[in-house]
Amino acid sequence: MSTRVFILSDHTGITAGSIARALLAQFPHQSFTLEEHPFLDDMQKVEHIANEIERIDEGDHPPLVFSSFVDRKARSLLKERFADRLYDIFEAFTPPLEKLLGESVSPIAGQLHGISNTGLYTERIQALDYAMVHDDGSITRNYEKADVILIGVSRSGKTPTCLYLALHNGLQAANYPLVDEDLETTQLPPILRQYREKLVALTIEPKQLQRIRQQRRPGSRYSSPEQCEWEVHQAEAIFRKHHIPVIDTTAVSIEEIAVHITAEIMS
């Protein structure tokens, strides 16, 4: 039987959900079912869901509650009802933080990246426009405005990474796909030569690349083992020769690739 896990928040609950997933992944022998309830922004809504959780027949698997509430009253209510199976982020960390900083919190639901914060929003949206226009090497001008230019063979993860970097970091990320004619030599494609310091390369295991391409164009030359192997081999030779930092995307998520790239840019 699966343990029911409630994610409750007076905001999006994204952070509480991430924590729950990371923690519960450490218990691979158990099974969990997550139920997310965001925007519980008045006490009636909190009461309602608390009652619902209490009515669950516990048996051997009492439900778990992960929560993030800026509102103190909501936190107290949950603490009272679910003491031993409640994991509340603010409750856990706020008191020691108040002590250390010598100041009580001023509860505000932090709108750090709202559209109302025009500056930051505009930065992200401009970055997104840039990433979409400069996707897939379709337009190669304006590379001087790029914060980073990702290069790699088709389906090595460039596009999702560029969009993630724009949405989350406000970075202007272009990408350039290495095609057959680029791969026939170990030279850098001419258009990229003056931007070498902005280049970050993505690579991937040929077998994994093949699986991904196979789903896109089954049975084609594009998705054949020989072609995938040849492309990756040639691309890696280019990266080595020109000392371009390389990230292997085979076993990592888009989020991880993005964090590696921001670290690369700042180094």
Added chain:
Amino acid sequence: MSTRVFILSDHTGITAGSIARALLAQFPHQSFTLEEHPFLDDMQKVEHIANEIERIDEGDHPPLVFSSFVDRKARSLLKERFADRLYDIFEAFTPPLEKLLGESVSPIAGQLHGISNTGLYTERIQALDYAMVHDDGSITRNYEKADVILIGVSRSGKTPTCLYLALHNGLQAANYPLVDEDLETTQLPPILRQYREKLVALTIEPKQLQRIRQQRRPGSRYSSPEQCEWEVHQAEAIFRKHHIPVIDTTAVSIEEIAVHITAEIMS
């Protein structure tokens, strides 16, 4: 003087960073400088950064350390060195969770959404391809495959939301911009009529819309107060008439809009 805040992790540190930002936003009278150190995946790296933090002259503002380490040895080291100013997610929640579940953790850095998890990766990438092809009403066929179709005036937040939904939720999200000719009546554009149950509308305060458009095309009719006001007024009349759920994006982030939409889809 600003308090230095270190975000340390043996993985991306994205969750630890989110928690730090949410908690520190509750102390608006203080100033903090965040320094992120992801992928500290061996003890030498952890030692190195711990030494660096210890060397900081504390003065009135001892540095804070937010961390998420799956590795227990790393957690112990940090606990020893920074006891009273350490906020470690796994350390805070793992012991009570182990007790409740009656099982010790099996420390594995959970690769829940890696490219190696081909199924989930493919789903996200297909969703992303879909969102990019169906952005801005450019292609209106294939709407029957959409999980959701966002409608709204230009620059109400449709594109970033669609991309976010694809990247994070694997949802196939199309978007259709309401242009002048759509807004001259209160009818739904013909192409959308058979998909009414998939529609979610985005709206925005005219003044905010104007600010955003002004940065894009300053001094144009497109960014004039009259045009912005007229478009929003007409769009909202359409949404009301056809009972389309509406999200006001004026003061909320892309993440929040996305969570509202996933809640809307599941309801």
